[in-house]
Amino acid sequence: MALNYTKKTLDNFLKPKNIGKISNPDGYAQVGNMTCGDQLDFFLKVEKGKIKDVKFLSFGCASNIATASILTEKVKGMTVIAAKKYPWQKIVSELGGLPTQKVHCSVMAVQGLKKAIENYEMEEEKKGKKGKKKPVLKKVKAKVKVKKTKTKTKVK
Amino acid sequence: MKVYLDNSATTKLDSRVFAAMKPYLLDKYANPSSIHLEGQALYLALEKARNEVAEILGAQTRGIIFTASATEANNLIIKGFARANRTSQKNKILVSELEHPAVLEAARELADEGFELDYLKANKRGIIESSELEKKIDDKVLLVSVMAVNNEIGTINDITTLAKITHKFGAYFHSDIVQAIPYLKIEAEKMGLDFFSLSAHKFNGPKGVGLAYIKPGLKIKAQIVGGGQEENHRAGTHNLPGIIGLAEALKIAYKERSSYLKNVRTLRDYLWRSLNKEIKGLKVNGCLKSRVPANLNIMFGSIEGEAILMDLAYKGISVSTGSACSASNLKSSYVLRAIGLEAYNLNSNIRFSLGKYNTKKEIDYTIKALKETVARLRSFSPVKTPAKSKSKTKK
Numbered sequence: 001m002a003l004n005y006t007k008k009t010l011d012n013f014l015k016p017k018n019i020g021k022i023s024n025p026d027g028y029a030q031v032g033n034m035t036c037g038d039q040l041d042f043f044l045k046v047e048k049g050k051i052k053d054v055k056f057l058s059f060g061c062a063s064n065i066a067t068a069s070i071l072t073e074k075v076k077g078m079t080v081i082a083a084k085k086y087p088w089q090k091i092v093s094e095l096g097g098l099p100t101q102k103v104h105c106s107v108m109a110v111q112g113l114k115k116a117i118e119n120y121e122m123e124e125e126k127k128g129k130k131g132k133k134k135p136v137l138k139k140v141k142a143k144v145k146v147k148k149t150k151t152k153t154k155v156k
Numbered sequence: 157m158k159v160y161l162d163n164s165a166t167t168k169l170d171s172r173v174f175a176a177m178k179p180y181l182l183d184k185y186a187n188p189s190s191i192h193l194e195g196q197a198l199y200l201a202l203e204k205a206r207n208e209v210a211e212i213l214g215a216q217t218r219g220i221i222f223t224a225s226a227t228e229a230n231n232l233i234i235k236g237f238a239r240a241n242r243t244s245q246k247n248k249i250l251v252s253e254l255e256h257p258a259v260l261e262a263a264r265e266l267a268d269e270g271f272e273l274d275y276l277k278a279n280k281r282g283i284i285e286s287s288e289l290e291k292k293i294d295d296k297v298l299l300v301s302v303m304a305v306n307n308e309i310g311t312i313n314d315i316t317t318l319a320k321i322t323h324k325f326g327a328y329f330h331s332d333i334v335q336a337i338p339y340l341k342i343e344a345e346k347m348g349l350d351f352f353s354l355s356a357h358k359f360n361g362p363k364g365v366g367l368a369y370i371k372p373g374l375k376i377k378a379q380i381v382g383g384g385q386e387e388n389h390r391a392g393t394h395n396l397p398g399i400i401g402l403a404e405a406l407k408i409a410y411k412e413r414s415s416y417l418k419n420v421r422t423l424r425d426y427l428w429r430s431l432n433k434e435i436k437g438l439k440v441n442g443c444l445k446s447r448v449p450a451n452l453n454i455m456f457g458s459i460e461g462e463a464i465l466m467d468l469a470y471k472g473i474s475v476s477t478g479s480a481c482s483a484s485n486l487k488s489s490y491v492l493r494a495i496g497l498e499a500y501n502l503n504s505n506i507r508f509s510l511g512k513y514n515t516k517k518e519i520d521y522t523i524k525a526l527k528e529t530v531a532r533l534r535s536f537s538p539v540k541t542p543a544k545s546k547s548k549t550k551k
Contacts, residue, residue, distance in 0.1 A: 005466075013463075014470060019536040034539060037460060037488065037503035041538040057538035061462035065536075 005062060006096035012066035017073050020055045027120025031112035038064045040108060042072075042116035049079050054113070063102040067091050067109040075113065084117045086110055159473045159518040163358075163450060163511030164307055164335060169401075170360040176404040177362060180397040188394050189385060202394055205403035209367065212406050213352075214343030218372045221389045222365065222399050226334045227258040229353030229368035232379050232390060233330050234262040237299055237351065237370075238271060240377040246327075248272040248296040252284045252313075253494045254306050259332055263301070276302065282311035282442030282495045289321050297327040304342075304352075305335035308478050308491040308507055309442030310451025312340065319348035328374070334358055338409040338416065339448040344369060356398065360512065361405030365398030412512075420510050421449035423519050427508065428452055430523045435530050437541045441492055441505060452508040455497070458541045459533040461505050467529040473522055476507050 005013070027044035038060035045053040054076055056068045071091055075083040091106040092098050098106060160168070180201075186194035188202045210217040223229045238249060251263045253275040267273040274292055276284050284302050293300065300322040304315050319329040330351035333342060337359045344352060351374075355366035370376050370389060382391030409416075431454070432438055441453040456464060461477035468475055478489035488502035497505075508522075534541055 010470070013466060016536070030538070034500035034503065039538055057536050059458065059537050059539050060460050062466040064460070065463060 003099050003102075005066070005099070008070075009063060009066045009095045009098065012069040012095070013062040016058075016065050016069035018055045018069065018076070019057070021057065022053060022055050025116075026123065027116040027118075029112055029115030029119050031108055031115060032060070034059055037061070038105065038108065040064065040068050040112040042068075042112045044116050044120055046080060046120055049081070051075055051078055051080060051083055054116075056112075060105070061102070063098055063105040064108070066095060067098075067105045068112070070094050071106075071109045071113060080117050080120065084114050086113065157472050157518065157521045159514070159522050161508045161510060161514070161522065162474045162476050163514075164310075164507065164509035165476060166357045166363065167360045167511050168513055169357075169362055170405060170408060172408060173361055173401050173405045177397045177401040180400050184396070188396055189383070198396055202396060202399060205399050208403045209406055212342075212410055213369070214345050214347075215349075215352075215369050216345070216372050218387070219344075219369050221368045221370055221386045222394065222402075223353075223368055223390055224364055224366065224392075224395065226332065226353045226355035226358075226366040227256075228380075228390075229355075229366050230256070230258040230332055231262045232368045232376070233351045233353060233370065234259060234299065234301060235265060236376040236379050236389075237328065237330075237374065238266050239269075240375045241298060242271070246296060246298040248274065248294070249299050249301070250274050250276055250289070250292055250297055250327075251301045252276040252278065252303065254278050254282070254284065254311075254491050255301060255303055256307055256332055256334070259301050259303070272296065276300075278494050280496045281446065282306060282309045282491075283446060284313050284318065286314065286317045286321055289318055293321065293325050293327065295325055297322075297325055299328050299330060301330040301332070303332040303335070304340055305333070305448050306442070306491060307335050308489060309453045309495070310335070310447035310509075311442045312336075312446050312448065315349070316347045319350075323348060335448065337406065338413045339450070341410075344371075350374060356402035356405050359405050359409045362398050362401040365395050365402045367402070416512050417449055420512070420514070423514055423516065424449050424452055424508075424510055426516070427510075427519050427523065428454075430519075431526060434523065434527050441497065442495055450510045452510075453492075454506055454508070455501055456504045456506065456530065457501065458504070458537045458539040459530065460503055462503075463533055464506055464526075464529055467533065468522075468525060471525040471529070473525055476509075477505060478507060 022043035022045055025043040026046040030041045032039040041057040043055045054072045056072055058065045058068055075086055088106040088110045184198055186198050188195060188198040206220045207217050210220050249263050249266055249271050251259055263273055276288050276292055278284055302313050302315060302318050305312055315331045322329040328350040331349055333352045333354050337354060350371045352369045357363040376389055378389050380391050385391050437457045439455040441455055465475055465477055492502055492505060
């Protein structure tokens with residue numbers, strides 16, 4: 001079997017960029033699963049419509065890790081609209097090619113990112129329906145805090 | 157440091173074997189089927205090798221048919237025997253589900269030709285039990301094929317007992333013994349083997365040469381036809397350097413067997429003990445006791461097998477996920493599925509297969525490297541590392 005990864009793919013596998021979690025992400029998605037042999041979790045921070053930060057976790061092969069790594073590198077700073085359309089072919093060419101049986105990894109990576117952005121958009125829409133954006137968020141948080149303290153006192 | 161732990165895929169050629177082959181590559185190049193003096197001298201060398209091989213394996217000399225690989229031998233035996241002996245009463249083939257693809261695919265071809273095909277199931281330990289054969293066999297069965305040692309998990313089957321049961325039903329028994337050399341002593345006649353197949357490169361012999369044992373008197377249809385070599389069972393000019401190499405490698409393997417087995421077991425047990433101590437959440441696939449001492453197949457749980465393999469590869473360590481064959485199509489291991497691994501655990505396994513050139517130093521390096529690899533990959537895995545206590549609570 002030919003499974004010759006390019007140097008760039010290997011670099012991205014051996015020293016992947018943007019690995020890890022983001023706590024309180026603005027967008028999150030999981031694609032694939034252990035049974036299929038690869039799984040990716042994406043976390044997003046969005047500011048003014050742009051991807052401020054993006055991180056991922058992987059249960060997957062070398063190319064699964066490498067494709068997610070390069071994708072997160074490329075879309076950081078992009079508008080969510082542009083990032084959502086990032087084509088998998090571009091990942092393949094950025095890496096200098098992928099073995100045929102591994103091309104699906106790049107497809108999965110863009111799907112995961114797209115899902116995470118959609119999750120962000122959905123959350124935004126929910127907030128939008130409730131009224132103005134940022135103040136609402138603060139109010140919600142404040143309410144939750146109040147509730148918590150109330151319940152705590154009740155228990156006590 | 158370079159560490160080769162993929163000896164079930166293939167092994168390094170023993171330099172003594174190479175020395176034995178060399179004259180047949182450079183000087184003694186005539187065709188042993190030629191009737192001139194050069195040819196006839198080599199015919200004698202060919203027959204001497206055949207004799208030696210038969211003696212070591214407790215088989216009849218005339219039954220040794222040299223081939224280019226064990227895959228070819230498996231094809232010749234399974235298809236050749238079935239096609240030559242099919243009757244309306246005897247048209248069923250039984251193969252174990254753990255067989256190498258060379259057996260499984262050959263049997264599938266027979267099924268396409270109208271043979272009835274059934275599979276012997278392995279137990280959770282990775283062994284084909286005699287009760288399973290007793291349950292599946294009947295008078296319609298013509299041929300039963302069960303490997304002596306599994307290539308992925310190294311588990312050992314009691315082929316003597318399986319052959320005995322097979323014969324009670326007037327059927328014939330084949331065993332792919334590729335992974336059994338020199339771990340098991342093979343005495344074909346005593347064990348009741350009608351057929352077996354092996355290849356030299358699994359025991360430090362050359363690649364490109366194997367053999368099919370076909371008990372003399374059994375009818376077989378050649379699958380490669382031509383000049384009628386090998387008693388019309390397998391046409392093609394003899395690969396004499398390869399055959400000489402096979403015989404030499406087999407001689408050395410059994411001569412040095414006891415010290416090799418001791419060494420390899422010490423290393424393998426040390427590898428497993430250390431890994432199990434240093435890395436959390438590991439599990440051995442298949443029965444650890446009833447397996448060849450060179451094999452260790454481990455489930456890692458929360459990280460993917462190929463990523464482990466590749467990470468180790470860049471530290472100079474060669475291992476495999478499942479078998480080399482299943483790596484090519486990226487399908488998860490049917491062997492591990494057969495012994496009951498949950499679907500989500502099928503992509504998280506590594507086979508370590510040791511050989512006679514491995515050293516303690518190499519194993520120490522592997523333990524250290526694997527510790528780092530697992531820690532790195534687990535650090536960004538979305539899946540939690542399986543806790544050891546989990547399986548205990550299940551029980």
